[in-house]
Amino acid sequence: ATRAGKIIRDIMSRGELGIVEKGKNDLQTEADRSAERCLMASLSQQYPNLTIIGEEGGSSCEVPSDWIVTDCDQHVLLQQCPSEYIDVPSSDVTVWIDPLDGTTEYTQGLLDHVTVLVGISVRGKAVGGVIHQPYYNYKSESADLMGRTLWGLVGLGTGGFQPVAPPTGKLILTTTRSHSNDLVNMALEAFKPDDILRVGGAGHKVLLLMEGKAHAYVFPSKGCKKWDTCAPEAVLTAMGGKLTDIHGGAYEYHKEVEHPNLRGVLATAQGVDHSAFVKKIPQEVRDALS
Ligand SMILES: Nc1ncnc2c1ncn2[C@@H]1O[C@H](COP(=O)(O)O)[C@@H](O)[C@H]1OP(=O)(O)O
Ligand SMILES: [Mg+2]
Ligand SMILES: [Mg+2]
Numbered sequence: 104a105t106r107a108g109k110i111i112r113d114i115m116s117r118g119e120l121g122i123v124e125k126g127k128n129d130l131q132t133e134a135d136r137s138a139e140r141c142l143m144a145s146l147s148q149q150y151p152n153l154t155i156i157g158e159e160g161g162s163s164c165e166v167p168s169d170w171i172v173t174d175c176d177q178h179v180l181l182q183q184c185p186s187e188y189i190d191v192p193s194s195d196v197t198v199w200i201d202p203l204d205g206t207t208e209y210t211q212g213l214l215d216h217v218t219v220l221v222g223i224s225v226r227g228k229a230v231g232g233v234i235h236q237p238y239y240n241y242k243s244e245s246a247d248l249m250g251r252t253l254w255g256l257v258g259l260g261t262g263g264f265q266p267v268a269p270p271t272g273k274l275i276l277t278t279t280r281s282h283s284n285d286l287v288n289m290a291l292e293a294f295k296p297d298d299i300l301r302v303g304g305a306g307h308k309v310l311l312l313m314e315g316k317a318h319a320y321v322f323p324s325k326g327c328k329k330w331d332t333c334a335p336e337a338v339l340t341a342m343g344g345k346l347t348d349i350h351g352g353a354y355e356y357h358k359e360v361e362h363p364n365l366r367g368v369l370a371t372a373q374g375v376d377h378s379a380f381v382k383k384i385p386q387e388v389r390d391a392l393s
């Protein structure tokens with residue numbers, strides 16, 4: 104994920120984004136394509152039998168040799184693997200890759216909204232995740248401080264950041280800035296929030312929950328896919344938060360599942376009562392996404 108993040112930064116520095124329109128309000132750039140090839144090639148070289156599903160559907164053939172990374176994070180390897188994962192056969196694992204989450208914002212220069220997402224599901228549950236933020240701290244002077252990698256494994260915990268609970272006594276929501284509609288706004292109004300943070304990327308919005316900047320991520324719309332939510336759901340769950348559809352139902356992440364998150368996304372931070380948020384979603388909004 105870190106190597107993919109460097110590819111994303113290098114392509115932006117060169118300035119030739121190679122934008123392709125995949126659909127309505129749905130862009131792909133050379134950074135999306137190249138970062139995915141880096142991740143696919145690196146993972147499949149180490150784990151040839153693993154099922155890996157990437158947003159851009161790219162193949163892993165013919166990548167530059169310096170895009171292939173097979174060494175592991177020594178700090179993570181020092182942790183004790185929870186017993187439930189020790190004997191998992193690779194046939195029970197599906198990896199969901201979003202090589203660049205927040206593409207719209209990337210093309211508009213809102214660079215800290217961008218994340219690289221690698222989510223690991225075991226028997227259909229999102230249990231492990233890496234969220235790399237290639238432009239974290241990009242406004243600071245020193246290039247060494249740029250970028251960070253956060254991870255989580257359900258049953259073990261999280262790393263790469265300091266978990267913070269959101270403030271008490273007020274309500275801050277986060278939602279889309281580039282894929283909004285009347286239904287999204289209707290749901291947000293029902294909560295009477297003190298503040299709404301309209302930012303890009305599913306990974307970035309879950310980061311806001313993890314760092315106590317918002318209480319809930321409310322997106323009653325169909326645009327997010329399994330690669331947008333697998334890694335964020337796993338890391339958030341590992342720290343005591345929750346990510347579901349807007350009815351409070353769990354998504355599944357096995358390899359046969361449909362890609363779109365058709366019932367929207369509702370995520371809440373650590374210490375926040377998720378079911379209370381589900382109850383406040385207006386019936387009209389729920390009916391539209393049933
Ligand atoms: N209508 C849509 N079409 C394609 N992708 C979408 C759509 N809505 C959301 N997404 C994906 O979900 C992410 C979070 O949505 P938003 O930023 O609007 O809250 C987007 O960055 C995008 O991921 P990606 O950038 O990887 O294509
Ligand atoms: Mg996309
Ligand atoms: Mg995405």
Ligand SMILES: [Mg+2]
Pocket residue numbers: 135158201202203204205206
């Ligand atoms: Mg993407």
